[in-house]
Amino acid sequence: MPRFSVIVPAYKVQAYLPECLDSVLSQSYTDLELIAVDDCSPDACGAIIDEYAARDTRVKAVHLDGNRGLGRARNAGLAEASGDYLLFLDSDDTFTPGALRAVADRLEETGDPDVLVFDYARTYWDGRTVRNQLAAELTQEGPARFRTADRPGLLRVLMVAWNKAYRREFVLAGGFTFPPGYYEDTPWTFPVLLTAGSIATLDRVCVHYRQRRQGSILGTTSRRHFDVFEQYDRVFAYVGERPELDHWRPELFRRMLDHFEVVFTRPGRLPRGSHGEFLRRARAHYRRHHVQGARLRPRHVLLRFGLHRTFRALRRAAAVRRWALRCAVRSGRTLRSGALLLHYRIQLRLPLRPDRAVFAARAGRGDPAALEEAFRAHAPHVRTAWVVRPGREGAAPPGPRRLTPGTA
Structure with a gap:
């Protein structure tokens, strides 16, 4: 019996499926079975799954005789699972390297809870990766195992099936399955979290959640x-x-x-x-x-x-307010930059003052204290000032005036 059963339903994702399957099979933790469900996809998903099953015995191919939808495809994979824990992965997403090892270690640390919740990051077509904004809810501080009543903030984290590992015996005992239709994660995740006798968290990004420009269900x-x-x-x-x-x-x-x-x-x-x-x-x-x-x-x-029209009007008003605020901030920055530039050009045209000296202080570069001491000893009439970037105040000697770059 493997430790993990990873269930991947596939439908019209031939461009992303190999990367998804590779992210599972290339994990450093190898005690797993990968159940890939072809939801009667009209593209090459079925052939890709069969190819992976032929070359890796951990892959179990399941072909449905009709398009059932994401929820029922997951149920078909669930029926074939034999692992201690179930994980669901959408076929256009990927596990991060080392994710299953981290999950396995955390399960062992916390005594095999009913549910382990881990973090994810959104990945964009332009290469950006943005971590879940509610990552603080996944802190590992406090009791290692708890119930939802102890940390109700977990209900604010994205209500999806694929950011959790589920003890299979708990799922079978509770009779949990996915319903048909869009938003099938909702009637799965809320009941699971509310009835779990023990929950643990893993403060680590384990899934890269692909933000597709087109073709995703939520974008249709x-x-x-x-x-x-x-x-x-x-x-x-x-x-x-x-x-x-x-x-x-x-x-x-x-x-x-x-x-x-x-x-x-x-x-x-x-x-x-x-x-x-x-x-x-x-x-x-x-x-x-x-x-x-x-x-x-x-x-x-x-x-x-x-109140349809009122609701839309308030949303538009809020959008206008945000736009006006952004414009005001940009205008303020432009005015400030223009004022500083004008001030700088005026200062360039003024004669140099022989009783003033300005130095730049950088950490680890030269000996500012020795230079300041030399001026005090040999040119006490010269007033010195040091240009120091914020956070590096310790690089300048104590006493003289300090200046911040970009200010007047």
Whole structure:
């Protein structure tokens, strides 16, 4: 039985799939099985998977007889898994080098928790890599194992399946599976985190989350983004069947409203002309799952009343405000630079003063203290000043005036 089962569903990703599979098989930690699921992809994904399975016995190829969607493809891989822990990796993303070794070590350190949450970084087509903004939630300080009630901030981290390792026995005992439709991670991740008896974190980037310029599900304009409503119905139905989770309703309600706002406001997701309908559906879900006493943000009230035009107007006003602020900052910088340049040109035309001397202080270069002492001994009438960059004040001798580069 391998330590890890890595499940990779594939559909229309022939350009990215080899890099994804290589990132798993090239890991320094080798006790794994790679379950690659061909979701009846019309391109070469199936052939690529078969090629990898033929040359590495750790690869298990699964071919579906029809396109089932991401959630059900993951379920097909889950049914074939035999590892102690399950990890999901989307076929256009990659593991970072050494990721599985770090995961294995952390699992051993924390006594094999039900769930281990690790970090990710977004990678862009221009080469940029940006770490998750909520990485602080993954700190390893404090108890090594905990429950979500001890660190509820974990519910703010991106609700996806692929930034976690799951103990397979825990998943099977809980009967967790992925539903059909878009946003299938939502009714998987919330129930898993809320019911896990033990959770641990790994403060390390283990997944590179590719931000594709086109072709990704979240970047596709489709009415299937309306699936988000059914996914939250599933979450609240799960909680409704378990009275011990009822106290999580306010937090889930806020997370639901935040998610609706993201889907509504991100350009390119909802088809043209469907925004009003989306907001009416959001209003119905607000009323259906509303929890008394939940702390809400002002924009949540607009979702409550379905105020489509008001909501859009406020979003535009906020965008205009941010634009005006950026313009003001740029204008201020331009004026300051112009004033400094004018001051500099004026100073260039003034006669030199024989009783003034200016030096530049650099750490490890020369002996500023000896030079200052020599001036005091042999030219006491000369006033000295030292140009020092911020953070390097110790390079200049004490006593004389200090100047900062770029100031007047």
